Amino acid sequence: MAPRTSRTVRTPGPATDITADAAPAATTAPASERGPVPLQEKLADRDGFVAVVELVPWRGVLDDPGGKRARIMATALATDPRVDALSVTDNAGGHPMASPEVLGRELLTAGSEVIVHVACRDRNRNEIASLGWRLASAGFRNVLCLSGDYPVEGYAGLARPVFDIDSVALLTMYSDLAAGRWPGEGSKGGHGASEVPSRPQFYLGAVVNNHKLLEAEVMTQYFKLAMKARAGAGFTISQVGYDARKDDELLKWMRGAGIDLPVLANAYLLTRGAARAFHSGRIPGCTVTDELLAVVEREGASPDKGKAYFIELAAKQAAIAKGLGYRGIYIGGAMSHEDVTRILDTAASYAPDDWRAFAREVQYAIPREFHYFEKDRATGLSSETVSRTYLRSKKRAARPPHVLRSPVAYTVNRMVHSTVFEPGTPGFQLAGRLHERAEGLHLGKALHVIEQAVKAPLYDCRDCGDCSLPDIAYLCPESQCAKNQRNGPCGGTHLGECEVPGKQCIWVRAYDRLKPWGEADAMLDRPPALTDNALRRTSAWASAFTGRDHIGKRIAAEQAARDEAGDPKGDAAEGRAG
Ligand code: SF4
Structure with missing residues (x-):
């Protein structure tokens, strides 16, 4: 389950407040002249x-x-x-x-x-x-x-x-x-x-x-x-x-x-035409099932x-x-x-x-469609009880050793990442120092070539320089997501396939990779990833070690917020979490 997120509704205001200290306009006009209710x-x-x-x-x-x-x-x-x-x-x-x-x-x-x-x-x-x-x-x-x-x-x-x-x-x-x-x-x-x-x-x-x-x-x-x-x-x-x-x-x-x-x-x-198009899966994100289509075809044959x-x-x-x-x-x-x-x-x-x-x-579900909650037999709707099948599947998936239920390449990726690329770890610090030394010896370009020689065949890496592999269970959004979605799936998946036919959605694959490790629920519990196009065709390893990528910027922003709050190590936040 996602963390509790509460949104407060902003007070309605003018569409644009172009001066910070502009005085609010007096609202003396009758309601009919003030325009529609926002x-x-x-x-x-x-x-x-x-x-x-x-x-x-x-x-x-x-x-x-x-x-x-x-x-x-x-x-x-x-x-x-x-x-x-x-x-x-x-x-x-x-x-x-x-x-x-x-x-x-x-x-x-x-x-x-x-x-x-x-x-x-x-x-x-x-x-x-x-x-x-x-x-x-x-x-x-x-x-x-x-x-x-x-x-x-x-x-x-x-x-x-x-x-x-x-x-x-x-x-x-x-x-x-x-x-x-x-x-x-x-x-x-x-x-x-x-x-x-x-x-x-x-x-x-x-x-x-x-x-x-x-x-x-x-x-x-x-x-x-x-x-x-x-x-x-x-x-x-x-x-x-x-x-x-x-x-x-x-x-x-x-x-x-x-x-x-x-x-x-x-x-x-x-309409009959729209229902057929939705049923075919050609219109992203719109669902009409076989059962509903049969009804539509029957009704569509009537004089009106x-x-x-x-x-x-x-x-x-x-x-x-x-x-x-x-x-x-x-x-x-x-x-x-x-x-x-x-x-x-x-x-x-x-x-x-x-x-x-x-x-x-009106319950035209896709056959074998996933429901998060058990059905409420009395109403035919959702109960408040989380699906027992879903909970069982989580338990089953989380049973160690996880390595048996994960692709070998994924398990190796995790190990390498946590050893060398996880900010704050000794491996990351050491690798960062080695990288710095190599740059000092003008070997940066050679390292970039080596990086590409590894990442291009492994991930179909497109050398964006601001790597999201750790965000998406080591799947590259640049090459494998038609819309380069770095913050969760678009709404266009159809039966698990990408909106642009021909492959599975990377977020479906990422979820399936993370579930056995008990990490699926928190996969998007992070700030949004915004890539920096200034890093294109530069080394993502260098970006990571120098904190230039979105993950480094996120860590720096979090640290700055802690400094401002007078809690440089985040003890207060940890205390709250605990
Ligand atoms: S891979 Fe998934 S998120 Fe990306 S475009 Fe296809 S359906 Fe959308």
Whole structure:
């Protein structure tokens, strides 16, 4: 189980506070003129239930027919009092579309509360920072932070993705910007933080996807959610799936882990075509099982092509979400304003307890899907009892000697790392001194060649110079993760396979490697890894010994925090831990 993580909701403020000592504006305007109630405020109301509708931009400019259609629908939704916010996607599915800012600005003008998606796929960290300032300047206050789906097309060929940082690092960056921090080389304090005057106060969102087959997929999603909460997420949205027991499990797992974030439940308005695509596994992170597809095919053959059934299914999902304790519903899919109205009206027409029957009905789990909790026979949902099969498997896996259940190469890696590369150990200090001496003799380049001769065949190392092998059970994210995810898996795994077909997800493999050593649960109990591209094509061994890599910077930052607290050896922290 992840460590207890508690998030306090920030006080709603202006989108951008560009001067630290600016006086707060007097709010004398009537409520109708002050604009929409901020999403953050609505989600802070534990008795409330919000409706958010997702809009997918078109391909082209605002005055194109696609743009005009989107604007008409968006304006209708923006003025519908039942809709609390509109959420605009950022090249969803890896398809190039109009920027979410374009439609987002129209929605802001129409008086809507807007969630703008920011994905890391198409831009590096500097462009993401610029975008943050641009969004804040335009008045956006809610940002959904995503790694983004892998590109599937592009102008005159497939686009090359960026993935300079991932969703966790993006949350960290926007949280830092909100605090006026700009850490990094070139700043006044070296590895420390420099102050930046502009402090965009975004309400940051994250996505979680527990509709997965394998224990390794589900648990790593939960661990990553905990990391996202620590990195600054203020709310979360679940991914497309049609299993009420799993929806219930997510909230119960979060409660057990002490993650107090409002969650919006996904209710995707299906069509026959969408269901087939989700079922095929071609759309990352969206699950439709054989059983549900059979229902969809049957209903889809009706004269209305299943529309009434799909509307009702989404309405039932909204009712279930409310009953389970979700703070709102997130409606997605290709739909009209009328469809949204029908979903919300149908959901509102149900009796308060109807959701219990719906929750028994909407349980399209993947056959043999992992569940963290035992089933509650009375409700058909999750109990509070952790799965006995899961606990038994942990016990079995942890029985020594671990070496028998681990790949030999992995066991050797662990030994070498703990002997030579674990900061603070005598081996690390000795190796560091030897390395320093070799550098003094101008042998640094030769050592780098030797390093590559070892690491390229062993790990398919890409010489990034800021090594994450110890973070991911000695699997290289540069060569083996299509999105270079260094802080947990993206939501795109399908039956344990990578979103980009052809291999297993490295985080699934890492979980399986760590479980026998009893280390899987804590695999993401660490600060986010942000790589430094200045180290590319330099020796990662040298980076480690000189503390230039992300692990060295993390240790230095922790030491600086201890020094500032007057506890240089961390005795107080150790005392607390004990
Ligand atoms: S290896 Fe895993 S984390 Fe990386 S892109 Fe594939 S599914 Fe996502």
